[in-house]
Structures are given as C-alpha cells and as structure tokens.
Amino acid sequence: MEIRRLSYFVRIAEDGSLTRAAGMVRVAQSALSRQMRLLEEELGVPLFERTARGMRLTSDGERLHASVAAPLRELELAIQGLRSGPSRGAAHLALGLPPSIADLMGRSLALQLRSAFPDICFRLVEGPTGGLVDWLGRGMIDFAVLEEVSRNDLLIEQKLLSLPFMLVGPPDIEAPSGASVGIEEALALPLIVPSHHLGIRAAINDAAQRSGLSLDIQMEADSTRLIKELVQSGIGYALLPERYVFEAVAAGQLRGWLLNGAAPVLDILFSSRKASQNAGRQFVSVVEFITRGIEGALAMTDSSKSSHERITSGDELK
Template identity: 30%
Template sequence: MLDTRQLQYFVAIVEHGSLARASAHLNVAASALSHHLAQLEARFGQPLFERKPRGMEPTAAGRRLHEHARGILRAMASAETDMMDHEGKVSGPVSVGMSYSAVKAIGVPFIAQVVRDFPAVQLALTESLSGVALPTLMASEVDMALIYNTPDDPMFSSEPVLEEPLVCVGRPEIIGDTTAPIQFNALLDLPIILLRQGISARAILDDTALLKKLEARARLQMNSVQAIAGSLVAGLGCAIGTRLFMQDELERGTITARPIVAPELSRTLHLTRLASRPATFASEAIRALLLAHVREAVASGRWEAQLVG
C-alpha cells in the first residue's frame, strides 16, 4: 500500500525541482527524501526522475504519479477537514473550475458572496477554456467545474445547467453587414477561426458531425480568447461562439453577430464533478451557490441562455 508520507515527499521533489529545495521546504533531511524516493522507484520498478546537474526532472512515469499523488493528497485533506467538522460548518478548501464565459457572467458576484457568506471556505477559482477544464477536473485539481458538453462517462457526475445559442461573429465585411440569420452551409464558405479544444472539442457545440465540418474548413484554430478577439477585430476571419464570449467587442461595435440557422447551433453547460469524490459540507454549499448565480444571471438577462434541468 502506498505511504502517504512518501507521496508528500515525492510531490515536494517534483514541485521544487530538487532534493535540496524540497528538503528546505519540508524541513526534512535530503537523505531521508532520497531514501523514500528510492523506495518508491523500487516499488514501481522504474525511475521517477531524471537526475540532472541543476535538479531533477520527472520522467513520464513520474509525471503520471504526480497527477495521482496530488489527487490522493487533496482528497485526504478534504476528508479530514470534513470529518473534523461535526456541526456541519461550511469550511475548508473548495476549488472551482469555470469556462471563460461563466467567469464573465457570474465570476465576480459569485466570489463576492463566498467571501461574505462563507468566510471559512478557502476558495480557489480556475478560469480556463472549457476543453482545458475537463483534464483539470480529471487530475483532481478542482472539486467541480462548469463545463460545456461533458462527455457521457461514468467517471463524471454531471448535471445540465443551461443551453446557449451560438452565433457567427466578425466584422461586417467578413460575415455581411446585417444581423439577419446565416445558414450553416453558408457559414462553411467563410474564413472560420475555430476555438481549438483538443480532447474536448465537443465543448464548442453539441453536434459532433457539424463540428467536424467546421474543423475541416477552419482557416485558423486557436486556444486563446484574446488572440481570437484580436483576429476578429483585425478582419482575419469570423468565429462561432456565444454573444457572451465576445460581449466586449460586440458592445464596442467593432464586430457584429448573426444567428446561425439550418440548423440552429447550441451548446449545453454542465456542472460536473468526479463521481468518485465524496461531497463535503463546503463543496455542497458552493455547488448550490454556483447554481443560484447561474439562474440569476439567466433571469436578469446577463447570460443569454435557457435554463435546463
């Protein structure tokens, strides 16, 4: 059985890059760290680090173990905090992942209410493109995440929250000087800039067949919201997204938006957690607060979407 102390030592070596720096951080003799590392490497039958003149770099096996170790240690810390709180007090660390659009819609008011109503919660908020948020959740770096089009996988506990219509955005000379709807087939003839999502390409829209057509015709694929916005303003192409995604540029009038029809395109936002991770008092309170802020943002019109579930 894995030794928790060995995992703590191993993580420190990875994150500090050397035995000496990990030793200083942990206040544990470097020789002791070296001994425990040797035991781990013997247990797994392969080296976990490459020893270099200026430090230690994890091997592929070391990086894999690091992902597992962080998840294990985090789960143990959450369990300890939760079980020591016999009165159901809302306290302890909770980490939340949010897509770029979710942060724009509810990020600040959500954070403000956590600070005001749950001062004993140590909130960690991670903003990312939705396709990046899923691997972050899988690596146990966040407790829950607002993610688009979560895959149907038993490792996730996922509930649909809202559905957003997608539009075509770009300069009038690219997409036409009109706000009238544009048909999907006509969209394929435009210079499309696609938000690249890697293993989570479904985060762009629900229909994977239509997504493949878009990917095949895309002029550019990017993983940067800022780069996409700048390219749209520069007239380098058009993009498919929600109005919220490019809200700032739309309000400035530098770009315009056209609804997409035949078929209409949409994507679904889910509140997703790892099915294997037990809920805590704190995580349940934060989950309820997240959902309340999403509902309020839709009701007030700040988030152009339809609630589901």
C-alpha cells in the first residue's frame, strides 16, 4: 500500500471535500478520486460516502483515519526535521488554540511566527480543549495550547502559568458593592458560562461544588468574546480569567471585581505528541518560541499591574 495514497486519504478525510483536498495537495481532482477508488478496492471496503456537501467518512473510513493519521504525521515531521532550509521545501506545522486565546493573541502570534520562521507554513486551528486534545492524539495538529490537563498518555504537557478568575458584569451595574467579592457571592449570581465542561467551565463547576452551590445559569456560550458581549448587554455576570477580560474592564466596557476566598484559576498548558519531540531542532525551536510568546502575552504587563492595584485598593474601574 502506498504511503502517498494514505496521505491523500487523510487529507480528504480532514478537509471533507475532494476539491479542497486536491487544491491542498496540488493533484488533479480526477486523479485524487481515482487514488481513493484504488485504495477502497485494495482494502475491500468503502471509505467515503459521496454526498452533495462533500466527502463523509464511513465507519470503516473512521477506523482507518484513526489508525493512520498520527503515524503519517510523525513520518512527515521526521522528514521535515531532515530538511536544512527552504530550498528543500517549506515545512508545515499546525498549532491549535482555544477560542479565548485565539481572540486574545492569535493574530499577533501568527505574525511573530511568520517573521521568526519564514521557511515554515503554519496552520492555526481554533477549537475547544477537548477537540484540541483529540486532534493532537490523532495527529491532525502538531501542538496546542490547552486550558486543562489532557490526561492523554500520548501527549507531553508543559504548564505555562495559572490565570486567576475575576467576576465581570455590565458597566452600569450597581451591585455587588466594593472592589472585590467572595467566591460564594459571585457563584450565586446569574451567570453566563461556557457549555463545554472543560477548561473555564470545569474550574467554575469545581468552585461551585466546593462551595456546595448550584449555578444560576442564564445562558451558555463557548466564545469568551461572545460571553463578554452578552454580559455587556446585561443578560448576566461571568466568571472568566482576569487576563481575558482585563482590557474590557480597564476600558469601561465591563465592570470587574476581584475574587476573595478559594477563587478558581485556569491552568494554561502547552502540549504536543511525545513522538513529535524527536522531529528535529527546528520543531523544538518553534515550541520554545511559542511557549515564550504565550507566557509573555498572558502575563500581566506593568501597566496592567498598576491598574490591578487600583482595583484592589478600592478605586473601582467604572
């Protein structure tokens, strides 16, 4: 069985479109379709259902993809690690980001990566922590920023930092009074929370369980940008990492309160497959560059710290 044919299969499976895959691998659509027919004949099972909306994997196709995607990706990385420069072809690496971090720093990170590694073609993939862990395990992406420990033995994780939460509400709200509130008081408020029970939602659920409280959920939204907009509209409050909302609070778009007591924190981790660590020095350089960039972007700047001190001293941000 040809490795190239399997790589075409993975490309079509992940794109869901023969036309789009043909453009990505620079092969005529008719030739790519023929390769898939030959692969199906060789295996003796149908791998795709051809629909008006594109190519959808059959159950046999799903099993094949789960089995070959990661090994093919590791082979590709190993080959890329032997390349010494752009004259031998550009390397391709995929980085997964949660929507919250993509909103906060995705654009600046992309520009920095392009400047620092001009011979690498980066693909930035946005998805929830659970999806990113799954894609990492299946070899669909090379590394990812996670908002929770993956608990996946195939992955290596490096904790970058822990982000404390704060409570945010509409800018014109009168209560709670003061610059900070207790975690129990915050958890009892009508809240807008993510629906995925990982990352931010998991930290909120754990805090509620410790306090013996049931959450008053007004709405669920899986985008921190949308959560902030809904809070600003007066639908409810939100508990989010302080770094995710600080600029909006400082600009007066939201009102913020620091949390007292056993307040939740969100662990930010950088993860990659174990086998990818042997992919070459360039891969390691990219990992080091990204982790430094994320740590710097998510850490509070000096100007932010001075504003942070004004909140804690009682000078509230209106």
